Amino acid sequence: MNCSQCGQEIPQGLNFCIFCGTPVDRPETPQDTSGNNNPINDNQGNNPADDTPAPEAHAHYNGQSQWQPQPPQPEPAQSVPGQPGYPPPPYNPQAQMPYGMPQQNYGPAQPYPAQAPKKKSWIAVLVISIVVLVIFGGIGGWYYYENVYLPELRDREAPRAYAITDIVMRNTRMSGVEYNRVGSIPYSAELIIYENDGQWAHAKYKPTAPGAEPIEGYVASQYLIDREDMLLLNSIYADNNARMAVNTSKCKRALLNFYKANNLVGNIDRSVPGAESLPLPDSSNHWVLEVNDPSRKPAEIAYPRMHNSGSKFTDFAAVLTNPETGARHYVYFYFDDDETPHLLQDGPATGRYIAGVARDPYDYNRLIMYFID
Secondary structure (H helix, E strand, O other): OEOOOOOOEOOOOOOEOOOOOOEOOOOOOOOOOOOOOOOOOOOOOOOOOOOOOOOOOOEEEOOOOOEEEOOOOOOOOOOOOOOOOOOOOOOOHHHHOOOOOOOOOOOOOOOOOOOOOOOOHHHHHHHHHHHHHHHHHHHHHHHHHHHHHHHHHHHHHOOEEEEOOOEEEEOOOOOOOOOOEEEEEOOOOEEEEEEEOOOEEEEEEOOOOOOOOOEEEEEEHHHEEOHHHHHHHHHHEOOHHHHHHOOOHHHHHHHHHHHHHOOOEOOOOOOOOOHHHOOOOOOOOEOEEOOOOOOOOOOOEEOOOOOOOOOOOOOEEEEEEOOOOOOEEEEEEEEOOOOOEEEEEEEEOOOOEEEEEEEEOOEEEEEEEEEEO
């Protein structure tokens, strides 16, 4: 008979499995009254008096009132696995179970279900990084566009103007006061013009000194000229003494207007950008202002008050020299109260220096000029 639990063969006469300890329910066998089937009478004949129990294969009588199971007989020694010539015994999982522990049939091993691949955490990090970069990139781009690109574009496309003399920049459109001064603009400095209504110009000045910050404000429009006029004005001065001697905007504009009206030019460098539109110097149009010594009296320039003794400004007279021919020519100007210049008279000069000015006794509106060398 085999065990219903582990399948091992159960020796005859035992009521449990010696391998796993599972109780065995044997079917009751009907008694043979003839005694032929009594194992005690086997090999003994039919002698009922002989009631000595026959030794059982796996149990013995211990002198008490119950049968005790005999321990299982040791199995014959088997060959040691791993020795040459002896194959390893087959693996029996049921034989490995501890004595008395019931075995469970788990069936065939089932493969682990395939797991869906987990999303990599670096994908989330990458997405977050991209979002952060887009946000900060957009903010940085907007800041650069508003605070760098647009101001540079505005400055690049704005017209330029040049200071005809040293002028003051202010933060309001009001002159004659000190509280609104922003800074000073030197003669011939370039300004970026954002707006010009004819009286005040909204401008920016970038100093050429290293580390100097740009200044922005308002300057009087009458003190601004374009690049071509600035080149022409600078060409009038034969040297730095002449530039220092004529230091007011009204006198500079008077000379500039005279040169433009008569198509004259001074010492011009035509390689300078903007100078190509000016006339080429020749013996007929090449005139310059020479000042040997600004402190000398008499000099090449003079500031008499002859046209109108009650005028706000003095008159202005100067002697021009032709470098090609050595000829000299004088000019005489007067000014309105708003500094608008007017040419009173001009003509050949008989000397380099202006010695004096007088009214013509025969023509009150005409002046007599005196010159010396």
